Amino acid sequence: MKLPEWRPTAPVQRLNLYWLANAGVEVAVLRLDLIDQQVSGNKWFKLAPYIEAAARQGAQGLISLGGAHSNHLHALAAAGNRFGFQTVGLLRGNPQLTPTSAELEQLSMELHWLGYGGYRGRNLPGFWQPWRSRYPQLLPVPEGGGGLLGAQGCQLLVEMVRSQLDQLDWPDYHAWWLAVGTGTTLAGLVLAEAGAHPVYGALAVPARHGAQLQISSVLTQAQQADQGYRLLDAARGGFAKVDTLLLDFMQACEAESEMLFEPLYTAKALLALREQVEQGAFPRGTRLIFVHTGGLQGRAAALAKGL
Numbered sequence: 001m002k003l004p005e006w007r008p009t010a011p012v013q014r015l016n017l018y019w020l021a022n023a024g025v026e027v028a029v030l031r032l033d034l035i036d037q038q039v040s041g042n043k044w045f046k047l048a049p050y051i052e053a054a055a056r057q058g059a060q061g062l063i064s065l066g067g068a069h070s071n072h073l074h075a076l077a078a079a080g081n082r083f084g085f086q087t088v089g090l091l092r093g094n095p096q097l098t099p100t101s102a103e104l105e106q107l108s109m110e111l112h113w114l115g116y117g118g119y120r121g122r123n124l125p126g127f128w129q130p131w132r133s134r135y136p137q138l139l140p141v142p143e144g145g146g147g148l149l150g151a152q153g154c155q156l157l158v159e160m161v162r163s164q165l166d167q168l169d170w171p172d173y174h175a176w177w178l179a180v181g182t183g184t185t186l187a188g189l190v191l192a193e194a195g196a197h198p199v200y201g202a203l204a205v206p207a208r209h210g211a212q213l214q215i216s217s218v219l220t221q222a223q224q225a226d227q228g229y230r231l232l233d234a235a236r237g238g239f240a241k242v243d244t245l246l247l248d249f250m251q252a253c254e255a256e257s258e259m260l261f262e263p264l265y266t267a268k269a270l271l272a273l274r275e276q277v278e279q280g281a282f283p284r285g286t287r288l289i290f291v292h293t294g295g296l297q298g299r300a301a302a303l304a305k306g307l
């Protein structure tokens with residue numbers, strides 16, 4: 001496989017919402033959802049170093065794993081389709097037709113459904129062995145594009161924002177705010193900031209999923225102190241749990257800001273931000289960067305769940 005030469009950048013745009021204006025808090029959104037129709041959101045940035053490693057090793061593609069609505073597998077399949085490398089997806093649960101799984105097949109990803117028990121084994125030693133034997137020509141990528149490589153791929157987001165501050169007429173910003181799943185994207189920002197600005201992570205998954213541990217582990221591997229960030233609970237009862245208050249809030253924000261969000265990550269992060277802002281966590285004049293991590297490919301299915 002060849003090394004893709006694609007280097008997408010995302011615009012930074014002001015977020016106009018009355019509850020931010022009331023509190024005198026300014027927010028600009030890094031629109032990772034806009035980098036591409038198919039290869040969207042933070043997932044490309046986490047995948048890019050793995051794709052690069054695969055190309056350098058002379059691999060023919062990548063193999064990874066995720067759920068039936070996985071934004072990560074979707075981005076991987078779309079990248080493979082676009083740049084001409086083989087992709088294999090190991091899926092959680094029993095074979096099921098979802099908008100995402102249908103699209104994975106259309107994008108020529110080869111799918112294997114592992115069941116629920118089989119998928120639970122993904123962190124056990126020896127999980128990858130049979131898949132490595134079956135697909136020796138493919139590079140395995142951890143769930144969600146996690147690990148140090150994935151985080152390093154997100155470091156460039158900091159420069160992407162800094163280079164656009166002029167256009168916002170901002171001398172600087174005070175902190176980052178984003179949704180957290182594995183914590184890989186957050187870890188990349190923390191690495192690049194190296195203490196210059198704090199990073200707030202709104203947990204879209206329950207704490208027991210181990211984002212905190214994964215972040216610590218990435219920072220340790222990079223020999224950086226385990227600091228410079230704060231995690232807040234934003235899961236609202238669990239990953240992919242959607243409630244009316246959340247959906248109403250999301251739709252109101254979409255109408256007012258003219259941006260689209262999705263309920264599983266970005267709307268939960270935004271709602272957690274509103275709670276903090278209304279509790280006075282940020283003084284007037286605070287300028288925040290909110291990362292729109294994408295996920296819009298799964299928006300319709302996520303919305304349907306909440307109805």
Ligand SMILES: *Cc1c(COP(=O)(O)O)cnc(C)c1O
Nearest residue numbers: 181182183184185265293294295
């Ligand atoms: C995967 C995903 C996240 C979580 O990113 P991590 O790097 O795993 O923390 C956040 N938002 C969206 C839309 C995602 O698809």
